[in-house]
Amino acid sequence: MPHISSASLWELAAADVHQRKTEAEEEAEEGGGGGGGGDPVAERSVFLMGSKAGGKTSILLKCLDRDEASKPTLALEYTFGRRARGHSTPKDIAHLWELGGGTSLSDLVQIPITPASVRSLSVVLVLDLSKPNTLWATMEKLLQAARTQVEKVSSRKQQAAKQQATLRLLPKDYPDREMISPFPLPLLIIGSKYDIFQELESEKRKAVCKSLRFIAHHHAASLVFTSSKSVSLMSKTKSFFSHLAFGLDRGKAVSLDPAKPLVVPAGSDSFGQIGSPPMTEVDVTTLHAKNPMDLWKKVYERIFPQESTSEQKEVSDPARDPQYAEPQLDAMRAQKDQELEQLRRNAAKSWKGLDLDT
Template sequence: MPKLSSDTLWEQAAAEVRHRESGAGQEAGEEAGEEAGGETLSERSVFLMGSKSGGKTSILLRCLDRDEPSKPTLALEYTFGRRARGHSTPKDIAHLWELGGGTSLSDLVQIPITPANIRSFSVILVLDLSKPNSLWGTMEKLLQAAQAQLDKVYSQAQQAEKTKAGAKHQPSVHPATRVLPKDYPDRELISPFPVPLLIIGSKYDIFQEFDSDKRKVVSKTLRFVAHYYAASLIFTSIKLESLMSKTKSFFSHLAFGVDRGKTVCCDSTKPLVIPEGSDSFSQIGSPPAADVDITSLHAKNPKDLWKKVYERVFPQESTGEQRELKDPAKDPQYSVPQIDAMRAQKDQELDQYKRNAAKSWKGLELET
């Protein structure tokens, strides 16, 4: 990444544009956090998505140590975080995107996922544990949308690399392939998500009051999903400081490359804390299907089997949420008095025009 001599956001943006135009964008693939003489600036991108009203904004604000009230996310919002490594070194920057609306705006994933940032990109999926009947559908649709865009961007980047290096050039890594250590548990049986993935189960304070059998189904299912995608998994609540502290360490690991600690908890009677590579299919066991005949489910693969068992216990509600009908222009949180007054005036003029036009048409009909 280019060296930035100022903390001013506009100068950072200008430097980034010059960097991309110089053709160095492809070289930005060096792992974020790599230093040259302790002076190189690290920039990473983190994309948050998940359950509607699942607490994404609140979790993000807490992870950034921002003491401000959370507001409903309007479509797709951007912010950034900075972290200094030392007194004399530049601050690392995390570009943070948050998708609102649950699954209804999943097509917006194409905005934050681009060839320019793909090699320093990670995803956080926030799932509302208090609403298990929409959990699988939300998870499935959002991960599919993100993975499709990641595959597309990887292909574009590789095509550009081929063109640049010549027709005989062969890419070293196939699109959407994340290289895992050779000793990664169940390495041959899983399907790693293309970029680092963190799954956060939110509202644990409500979830912990659920029946123990239902908690076990949700916990084991999310353990399976997280391990299948080579993702990290943590349960949290903004009302429980000890859990938020662990969540912040996982977030900082993705955003700034900070060590996330070595805490591991796979006990379904407690909040789960499972870094990627710390679980295995043998430890997770089979789907908790005491009242379900697994042989009758006709599953195509292990993931499909877990889905069918989970949906037997928690019949899924439709996640095809309608887009918000509420007009953002009338939302008090986006109020701008001068613009609102002009908008009201134009609305009145439009209504008057419609009434006059209706009278004119009625007059023409009578004459006819």
């Protein structure tokens, strides 16, 4: 069996991602070839992150009209989507990244968020509505990780330009224009598993809805609730996704009723409509909040004490997961594990054989 160095495994993984992107670009060129002076191919990137096992892959597959079973995402995965504008016209390309592991792998945001991609990158944050006790912590950590990476790869001039561009998407007479803090990239928040969320008691559903509306409006983001079991909800979700991935119209539907799935396009809500935090038993003034976002966080955590997300660290070894089996690599891995164990035994014998008195 040929020798494979540990470094070459990473090279193979990098080459695989590069090959997929190359195939996407080549197919786009083929779609525009022969047309003679057609419009240039539009390329956008979308980065999906969110709750662990929150349904990100299922949502992505349905938005791409791919009829295949979803699998747990291993670390960070890349795929691409194509959309033809018409006959003999170029195909628009969407580079799609999906982060697995919930918050445990947030350091990997540095891969999809780069100086080159940030100009055409959008973020989709999928939050599991069926687990409100981890929702805020997941949202907070992932958005902060993404924001920090954007700031790292962007100059101050670029950051200011992006913020102004986001503000321009809102109506000029928007009452909260000077009060919000737009996320540095176009942001879509998807509340997943709405079918399970409906089983929560009414007051708790209202608390989650108001809180997510506040979070979305504060970041100048769009918000939509969905369920992989609902065709109509997935259709609305797809329109928002296609808006980010291919520049299509996201639709004008708006639903702010907490008794129904929320559909809130960016710029269609306001702090006045959202109202005050859903606190009835505790005096808000006693929470000593630093700012409105901190106040909403403290109120939300009173209603839904947040469970630690540290336990989401991957404890299983993906290399031993049957769904990622690679016979040749697995055989080489087994051989290397045996060699490593033998080296450890030899080293242990060498230490025991030393004459410590000398």
